[in-house]
Amino acid sequence: DIQMTQSPSTLSASVGDRVTITCRASQSISTSLAWYQLKSGKAPNLLIYKASILESGVPSRFSGSGSGTEFTLTISSLQPDDFATYYCQQYDRLWAFGQGTKVEIK
Amino acid sequence: ELQLVESGGGLVKSGGSLTLSCAASGFSLRNYTMNWVRQAPGKGLERVSSISSNSNYKYYAESVSGRFTISRDNARNSVSLQMNSLRDEDTAIYYCARKRGDDLSHDAFNLWGQGTKVTVSS
Numbered sequence: 001d002i003q004m005t006q007s008p009s010t011l012s013a014s015v016g017d018r019v020t021i022t023c024r025a026s027q028s029i030s031t032s033l034a035w036y037q038l039k040s041g042k043a044p045n046l047l048i049y050k051a052s053i054l055e056s057g058v059p060s061r062f063s064g065s066g067s068g069t070e071f072t073l074t075i076s077s078l079q080p081d082d083f084a085t086y087y088c089q090q091y092d093r094l095w096a097f098g099q100g101t102k103v104e105i106k
Numbered sequence: 107e108l109q110l111v112e113s114g115g116g117l118v119k120s121g122g123s124l125t126l127s128c129a130a131s132g133f134s135l136r137n138y139t140m141n142w143v144r145q146a147p148g149k150g151l152e153r154v155s156s157i158s159s160n161s162n163y164k165y166y167a168e169s170v171s172g173r174f175t176i177s178r179d180n181a182r183n184s185v186s187l188q189m190n191s192l193r194d195e196d197t198a199i200y201y202c203a204r205k206r207g208d209d210l211s212h213d214a215f216n217l218w219g220q221g222t223k224v225t226v227s228s
Contacts, residue, residue: 034214
């Protein structure tokens with residue numbers, strides 16, 4: 001099974017900060033990677049798929065990069081609505097999620 | 107508006123059963139692989155089960171195999187998850203999710219419901 005490791009598990013940041021979350025796969029997954037945003041009581045939201053393609057309707061401050069085993073999600077200027085938990089997911093072989101990164105207010 | 111709405115969650119005793127439903131609105135789910143994903147308290151996301159558009163392919167996580175059954179009714183635009191022999195560790199929020207692309211494509215989940223909470227108490 002492919003294991004996904006996210007870092008950090010928690011990130012404290014302020015509005016306007018540039019934020020980067022890393023996701024590593026235990027073996028190469030090409031660009032078969034997605035990023036999701038979860039907020040309590042709301043439907044999870046797909047942000048990025050195929051490692052770097054922005055889902056329709058997602059603000060352009062979100063971006064994704066990487067291939068193979070190392071990937072990043074970047075929020076260029078953190079907004080109040082962005083405080084949430086973020087998950088990566090590989091879909092190259094079956095599906096597997098990272099353990100999540102909580103972005104909290106500093 | 108495209109929407110998935112889950113229902114059927116609740117409190118159940120260990121060893122009991124529960125059936126979750128996911129109703130789609132604003133689109134037809136007949137062409138999509140549908141999935142159930144859960145999040146236990148304080149834990150991350152876990153894909154539980156998937157069903158292809160024609161029900162020919164079904165996937166179950168090892169943790170639920172033999173206890174859970176996924177099904178779909180394309181005419182009613184809905185997907186269900188029958189959960190038997192429930193255990194404390196099945197306590198979670200259960201989300202219904204639609205996979206992008208066709209059955210054969212490896213892809214992300216681009217539409218999710220808000221989830222339904224299942225609590226298993228011993």
